[in-house]
Structures are given as structure tokens and as C-alpha cells.
Amino acid sequence: MKPLIAVFLLVLLGALEVKAAPSLLGICHKNWNCSATVRLYEKQDSIVLSYLERTFGDNCFCVNRLLKDPRPKIVRVHVMNGPCMRNKRCGRYEPFYGYTIASANRDILRGGKLLKKYQLLLEQVKKRFTGVNKLTCYVSPCLECDLNERARRVLGNLVSATLPTCNLVDNPLKSSCIKGYTCEKHGDAPRVDRPCIVDLDGTDGSKVDIKKWMAKYSHCDLRYYWEPWMNCIRGQFVDPRERNCNYNQSIFEGALCRSFLLPSSATCSL
Numbered sequence: 391m392k393p394l395i396a397v398f399l400l401v402l403l404g405a406l407e408v409k410a411a412p413s414l415l416g417i418c419h420k421n422w423n424c425s426a427t428v429r430l431y432e433k434q435d436s437i438v439l440s441y442l443e444r445t446f447g448d449n450c451f452c453v454n455r456l457l458k459d460p461r462p463k464i465v466r467v468h469v470m471n472g473p474c475m476r477n478k479r480c481g482r483y484e485p486f487y488g489y490t491i492a493s494a495n496r497d498i499l500r501g502g503k504l505l506k507k508y509q510l511l512l513e514q515v516k517k518r519f520t521g522v523n524k525l526t527c528y529v530s531p532c533l534e535c536d537l538n539e540r541a542r543r544v545l546g547n548l549v550s551a552t553l554p555t556c557n558l559v560d561n562p563l564k565s566s567c568i569k570g571y572t573c574e575k576h577g578d579a580p581r582v583d584r585p586c587i588v589d590l591d592g593t594d595g596s597k598v599d600i601k602k603w604m605a606k607y608s609h610c611d612l613r614y615y616w617e618p619w620m621n622c623i624r625g626q627f628v629d630p631r632e633r634n635c636n637y638n639q640s641i642f643e644g645a646l647c648r649s650f651l652l653p654s655s656a657t658c659s660l
Contacts, residue, residue: 410604411438412645413589413614415468416446416622417453419635424452426639430646436462440589440614442533443511444483445471446622446630454518462524466574466587466612468533469511469549472563476536481629485511491536498541508545512552519553527556528587528612530574534563542568557611559587572611578603582610589614591621595645617645 412430416422418441431437441453457463473479475486475494485507486494497504508531519527531545546558546568560571567573567582574587578598582588588607590598595615607613618624619641622633 410600410613410615411440411464412620412642413440413591413616414620415440415442415591415616416620416630416633416635417441418443418448418450419446419622419631419633420449421634421636422446422452423635423637423639423642424455426637426642427452428455429639430642431456431459431461434461436464438464438612440466442468442471443515444469444485445474445481446633446635448483450518457518457522457525460523462526463522464526464528464612465519466528466530466559466614467515468530468561469515469545470508470532472532472535472537472561476534476563479627479629481631483631495538495541498537498544505544505548509548509552512548516552519556527553528559528572529553529556530559530561533561534576534591535561536563539565539568546571557585561587582607584609584611586610587612587614590616592616594618615645619645 414427417427437456437459439453439456441450470485474484475489475491480487485504489504494504519525529549531542531549535542542560546560549556549558558571559574560567561574572585572587573582574589575582576589576591578590578593580588588610595617604613619637622635624634
């Protein structure tokens with residue numbers, strides 16, 4: 391598949407090329423500002439999304455709303471939340487709740503309860519994507535995954551069986567990506583070869599030279615920009631479902647203006 395470039399425009403003075411999309415991982419939260427999100431796409435040729443299943447909420451009404459749009463859509467979804475297991479902060483609603491990295495690996499390889507929970511989540515993603523027109527989908531079984539390669543292959547095989555038209559993504563935290571998968575790495579300086587996805591998740595994009603970063607990863611299929619508010623982070627840790635995710639329009643516009651508009655051809659109305 392050829393690399394795809396998302397187009398996000400705010401206030402334009404002339405034509406503008408945009409080279410990254412926002413990593414709105416908290417978009418499934420019950421009080422996420424969906425109206426502000428939808429407004430970002432009003433003048434776009436395509437809709438490029440990034441979200442995390444289950445962690446922030448089960449409904450994902452805003453994702454569902456955007457998927458109904460008739461324009462082409464590119465979606466990268468993480469099915470399970472790896473960091474919560476690593477940090478021992480999984481809510482009871484998370485598939486990894488009660489597991490260590492070692493016990494999760496064993497359970498997946500034995501076809502245990504965790505694998506069954508994962509399959510149910512895949513079916514939820516499949517239902518969400520069914521009937522969506524002009525959809526290009528990238529499915530990552532596990533966000534910033536600590537599982538070993540054997541376990542990640544089991545998860546990947548289920549993605550291929552359940553969502554055969556989607557691109558299979560491997561997003562290990564530290565390990566090398568599985569060959570044949572689209573490799574996803576996070577931060578401002580990951581080492582990736584195509585096919586690849588990069589995401590600033592965990593690195594505040596407002597403190598990164600974004601033009602330089604986007605140019606460095608121009609070979610990747612997708613590039614996602616991240617700031618802490620996109621995970622509804624406001625300081626100390628709070629369970630994702632208990633966070634205040636109701637940000638106003640200005641914070642959406644501010645992040646996009648700082649990150650996706652080329653200063654030579656556009657001016658932000660901020």
C-alpha cells in the first residue's frame with residue numbers, strides 16, 4: 391500500500407499541505423467533545439482517525455459518527471491497552487486486568503480467558519467497521535505491547551482472521567516488530583522502516599520540531615501527532631474513564647495550528 395497523507399485544514403490563506411493527524415486516543419470517552427472533533431474535518435477530503443478500544447469507554451459514539459461520513463476514512467485502532475498492565479493500573483474493564491506480562495503471555499499461548507476477551511473486542515471492532523464505505527483500516531492488537539513475539543503473533547493471526555481487509559500492525563514497546571506487519575513505534579525518534587506508523591504518543595508534540603519530525607518519517611504510511619490532552623491527561627494519574635475529557639474547541643484548534651499548518655502558507659486565527 392502506498393503511503394497515505396491526511397489533510398487537516400483550519401484557517402487557510404491559500405493551498406496547504408498537511409503531513410500528520412492527531413492521535414486522539416481518548417475519543418471514546420463519554421464526555422469527549424465530539425462536536426469540536428467533527429469541526430476539524432469539515433473542509434477535509436478525508437478523515438484520519440486514531441483511537442483506543444475499551445479503555446476510555448465502550449460506546450465510542452464519536453468514532454461511530456465519523457465512520458458514517460461519506461468521505462474516505464483511514465483508521466488506526468489499538469485493541470488492548472498495554473501500558474495499563476505494565477504500570478499495574480488496569481481498570482476491571484480492561485482485558486489485561488489482573489495479568490502480569492508473564493501470565494498474559496502464558497494465557498494467550500494456551501488460549502485462555504484473556505484470548506477470549508480479546509476475540510470479543512475484535513468482534514466489537516468488526517461490528518464498528520461493518521458497512522463503512524471507503525475505509526482503510528490499521529489494527530494494532532496491543533498498544534505499546536510488552537508481550538513476547540509468540541503471543542503477539544497469536545493476536546495478529548486473530549486480526550487477520552476476523553478483519554482480513556485491514557492492515558495488521560505490530561506496536562511493541564521495546565522489541566523489534568514482527569516481519570510482514572506494519573511496524574508502529576512511538577516517541578520523537580523511533581527507528582522504523584516501511585511499512586510503518588509513527589506516533590508521538592508519550593512525547594508532548596508542542597515541544598518537538600514538528601516539521602523536522604514529519605520530514606524524517608515521510609516514508610511511513612501514517613504519522614500521528616500527540617499532546618497529553620489527547621489522552622485527557624491533566625496532571626496526576628486518574629483512571630481513564632474518570633478523567634475530564636471535555637475540552638473546548640480552542641484546544642483542538644491550538645494543537646492543530648501549532649502542528650499541522652505550514653507557516654509559510656497559512657495563518658492561525660488564535
